[in-house]
Amino acid sequence: MSTVIAFIVIFGALVFFHELGHLIFAKRAGILCREFAIGFGPKVFTHKKNDTVYTIRLLPIGGFVRMAGEDPEMVEIKPGYRVGLLFNDKNEVQKIVLNKKDKHPDARIIEVEEADLEHKLFIKGYVEGEDEELLQTFSINRKAVIIEDSVETLIAPYDRQFASKTLPQRTMAIFAGPMMNFILAFVVFVIIALLQGMPTSDPVLGKLTADGAAYEAGLQQGDVVHSVDGAEVSTWEDIVEIIRESPNEEIDFHIDRNGEELTVPVTPALQEDEAGSRGVIGVYQPMEKSPLKSIVYGAQETYNWTKQIFVILGTILTGQFSIDDLSGPVGIYVSVDTVAQTGIYNLMKWAGILSINLGIMNLLPIPALDGGRLLFFAIEAVRGKPLDRTKEGMVHFVGFALLMLLMIVVTWNDIQRFFL
Numbered sequence: 001m002s003t004v005i006a007f008i009v010i011f012g013a014l015v016f017f018h019e020l021g022h023l024i025f026a027k028r029a030g031i032l033c034r035e036f037a038i039g040f041g042p043k044v045f046t047h048k049k050n051d052t053v054y055t056i057r058l059l060p061i062g063g064f065v066r067m068a069g070e071d072p073e074m075v076e077i078k079p080g081y082r083v084g085l086l087f088n089d090k091n092e093v094q095k096i097v098l099n100k101k102d103k104h105p106d107a108r109i110i111e112v113e114e115a116d117l118e119h120k121l122f123i124k125g126y127v128e129g130e131d132e133e134l135l136q137t138f139s140i141n142r143k144a145v146i147i148e149d150s151v152e153t154l155i156a157p158y159d160r161q162f163a164s165k166t167l168p169q170r171t172m173a174i175f176a177g178p179m180m181n182f183i184l185a186f187v188v189f190v191i192i193a194l195l196q197g198m199p200t201s202d203p204v205l206g207k208l209t210a211d212g213a214a215y216e217a218g219l220q221q222g223d224v225v226h227s228v229d230g231a232e233v234s235t236w237e238d239i240v241e242i243i244r245e246s247p248n249e250e251i252d253f254h255i256d257r258n259g260e261e262l263t264v265p266v267t268p269a270l271q272e273d274e275a276g277s278r279g280v281i282g283v284y285q286p287m288e289k290s291p292l293k294s295i296v297y298g299a300q301e302t303y304n305w306t307k308q309i310f311v312i313l314g315t316i317l318t319g320q321f322s323i324d325d326l327s328g329p330v331g332i333y334v335s336v337d338t339v340a341q342t343g344i345y346n347l348m349k350w351a352g353i354l355s356i357n358l359g360i361m362n363l364l365p366i367p368a369l370d371g372g373r374l375l376f377f378a379i380e381a382v383r384g385k386p387l388d389r390t391k392e393g394m395v396h397f398v399g400f401a402l403l404m405l406l407m408i409v410v411t412w413n414d415i416q417r418f419f420l
Helices: 002-028 167-195 213-217 236-244 291-317 329-340 344-363 370-383 389-419
Strands: 033-049 052-067 082-087 093-097 108-116 122-127 135-148 151-154 224-228 251-257 260-266 269-273 276-280
Touching: 002 033, 002 052, 002 167, 002 329, 002 344, 082 122, 108 135, 167 291, 167 344, 167 370, 213 260, 224 236, 236 276, 291 344, 329 344, 329 389, 344 370, 370 389
Parallel strands: 093 135
Antiparallel strands: 033 052, 082 093, 082 108, 108 122, 122 135, 135 151, 224 251, 251 260, 269 276
16 A cells, blocks of 8 residues: 555656646746646546646546647637627626526527637627627627536637747746756755765765674774775775675774774675675665755756666667666556665655656657657747647647557556566
8 A cells, every 4th residue: 555655646746746837837928727637537536726627637647737729729609609698797708608508598699690719809699589680799708718518618818828928938838847857856855865864975884784794793883984904995985895895805994983993803795696796794875964965965866867867768769678678657656666665765766766757758859748849849949930730739649649559558568577
């Protein structure tokens, strides 16, 4: 159960902050955001606040912010339609009822002659039961809603649509998602450093394992090491190098313990794994806590892991990878389960790494991802005008379909690897 909770918290946080970036900068630009969703598929939770519906959906494969104007906008009200109009106290149209008009007995029924819900905000028509030769024009409120099948949908005047905004505003609304993932990772690393501390290069012994050679020999956490096997040391790395090269060989630690000079003989154990053979004594690197250094540490960790992920991406671009190198929700769940068993701080670090990974993946110039959309914006900046929206939409649709297909393949491969 703890793994399930950890997975939900980590997945939810990564997607939430990513989509929150889109939401914040879209709203700052004046774009109507119709929905803020975590997950895809059927809705399991819905809450509406102001103009935005906040939802949690069943399938944990991402999230989205649905901005007005990104998709074909609303229902087109064509000449000849019979619609019902409901008015506010300023005699502006507040609700346009498309069907099931019997549920709105106070609605004024008109036969539409012309309607503009984006620019001039009016609707013209002949009112049923009145002078049918008199064409009347009604102003539409900027926050009017269209009611179809008893569902209300807010209209979006053109100045509240995504396409109406400047190129920098649209770019920032899209870039803000990945940006928030890097910020989240930075904050997570800073919190780890504040709570757990951060590694220091001082020649001091950190925490000892109960079954390690250092503990058995009598060394203690906090011992300051002056020399190892006769060689002076000034950094933690110096100590590690000597230990690694001395498996099964007794070496003397000359230490300072609370002002007392001691010499303690220790025999490093032999450890063999995929990285090779080396000596170990069961001592962790010393840690220190500093608010200012924690900020530097957070930035360094974010940079280092970003660089490492790009190195891995390089192997993908050169074809040096297999399907087993990719993970979907199932693979991430298994990795969370493994890391969770090593402690909360390792789990937090893993969440930070995943957040960087999500940010980088979304910045790749792939259709349907944020990077694909940013690529189209770059082309627009060079051309001086946007590409045809219909063609761009088709590219993103095909890209999304291929991504969903890849997700299915990766998920099935994860199930086979871990459960079959």
